Amino acid sequence: MPTATTAPDQEKHPSPAADIAVIGGGPAGLLAAQHLAEAGYRVRVYEAQGTVGRKFLVAGHGGFNLTNAEPTSAFETRYGARQASFAQFLTHFSPADLRQWVASLGLETFVGTSGRVFPTAEYKPAQLLRAWLDRLHTLGVEINVRHRWLGFTAGGLRLHHESAGQELEVRPAAVVLALGGASWAKTGSDGHWVTAFAALGVAHAPFAPANCGAEVAWSTFFRTKVGRAPLKNIALGSGSQIVRGEVMLTEYGLEGTPAYALTPALRAALAAGPPALLHLNLKPDLTPEQLLHRLQKPRGGKSLAAFLEQTLRLGHPVATLLRELAPTAATAEPAVLAHLLQHLPVPVTGLRPLEEAISTAGGVAWDELDEHLMLRRRPGTFVAGEMLDWEAPTGGYLLQGCFSTGAWAARGVQQWLRTHQP
Ligand SMILES: Cc1cc2nc3c(=O)[nH]c(=O)nc-3n(C[C@H](O)[C@H](O)[C@H](O)COP(=O)(O)OP(=O)(O)OC[C@H]3O[C@@H](n4cnc5c(N)ncnc54)[C@H](O)[C@@H]3O)c2cc1C
CATH class of the missing domain: 3.50.50.60 (FAD/NAD(P)-binding domain)
Known part of the structure; x- marks a missing residue:
């Protein structure tokens, strides 16, 4: 040359x-x-x-x-x-x-x-x-x-x-x-x-x-049923850090501003050994008491999805998400369900590859x-x-x-x- x-x-x-x-x-x-x-x-x-x-x-x-x-x-x-x-x-x-x-x-x-x-x-x-x-x-x-x-x-x-x-x-x-x-x-x-x-x-x-999606090992059923779906107006936490916003459920896990902002915390937690737990609050604007009050309304013969939609305006992916991450949710007492809706543990198995990161x-x-x-x-x-x-x-x-x-x-x-x- x-x-x-x-x-x-x-x-x-x-x-x-x-x-x-x-x-x-x-x-x-x-x-x-x-x-x-x-x-x-x-x-x-x-x-x-x-x-x-x-x-x-x-x-x-x-x-x-x-x-x-x-x-x-x-x-x-x-x-x-x-x-x-x-x-x-x-x-x-x-x-x-x-x-x-x-x-x-x-x-x-x-x-x-x-x-x-x-x-x-x-x-x-x-x-x-x-x-x-x-x-x-x-x-x-x-x-x-x-x-x-x-x-x-x-x-x-x-x-x-x-x-x-x-x-x-x-x-x-x-x-x-x-x-x-x-x-x-x-x-x-x-x-x-x-x-x-x-x-x-x-x-x-x-x-x-950094600023990348978080991987969750969803079941095939979840992936097929939910695909990509937004969860709006949620709060996502890792340790003491809590970030409000909207996340997207994807076939590999989660993405969106709150998940991205928690990358450093997730990286540290994953280094200590996967999975790293995220805590998802699906109703961050309600106090635990307000949430419990709504969930204590008679459910009748409604499915969990229909009940959550009617009482809390939580759309279809939420019931599937609860079943995926907390299988007993469908039949849980109102107090247990209220707790799950505000502290749903999401097990993160890894971060998306560097090539995809923002x-x-x-x-x-x-x-x-x-x-x-x-x-x-x-x-x-x-x-x-x-x-x-x-x-x-x-x-x-x-x-x-x-x-x-x-x-x-x-x-x-x-x-x-x-x-x-x-
Ligand atoms: C999908 C996506 C969305 C984003 N959105 C936002 C946003 O909305 N807001 C925000 O603040 N940030 C955003 N970012 C991040 C932002 O774009 C980057 O942080 C920023 O571009 C980095 O700037 P930089 O100048 O350091 O490097 P770069 O923009 O990466 O530029 C480096 C340059 O160096 C050149 N180069 C590399 N190696 C060599 C070499 N050996 N010889 C000569 N040239 C070389 C590269 O070709 C490149 O042009 C986004 C990033 C991505 C990927």
């Missing part, structure tokens, strides 16, 4: 400002690129796929929840063990900054239920990405698609230009790596970067699925980074986005985390170059 020492198009655009390479054209990388270009640097983005922002567009299909309007004090807590670091990142590039950034691209956002922020209905995700790419083009950011980063050289980066079948080395003044997590590999985030990091001696926490837990170990998100073992190389070891629930916290770390890495690059630029 021929080897070039510089990218062929690099020589066409000489610039007095330092060259920065951003590897990975997802939201973290592209925001870092924008901030650095706005600061006057010459920025080149290298992206392995034929187009940038593929996972960003996939997020768009699922509602495109860009961020959340909840107060910063609550927002920060969504990053769990990384709260202190994210408090700093969110101060530098806040949810309000994100909305302002969308507005600066000529699009509008609105606050939906539970504070979730979306672009207004008339805007498609592709429009936001197109407006963003136009802005980057205006700023002079060069986007090189089909350029796969292979690893580090002594003073630069090894890339493979996939269309030309050519390997090349670039030697930028600073680098931002934003290669994503390891779910939905078809969007480009395949997690293969761990090999190059390991060669440098950089440790990473193992990848694990996000990835694990990634570059925090100890490997300084407070500017620079690799201690590789000064001048910064890391941003989902490839870092953090996780957060759905609700806009993932994209906000990626944008905020991208902005923070760009800030780190500028500070570093002020003292280290040749």
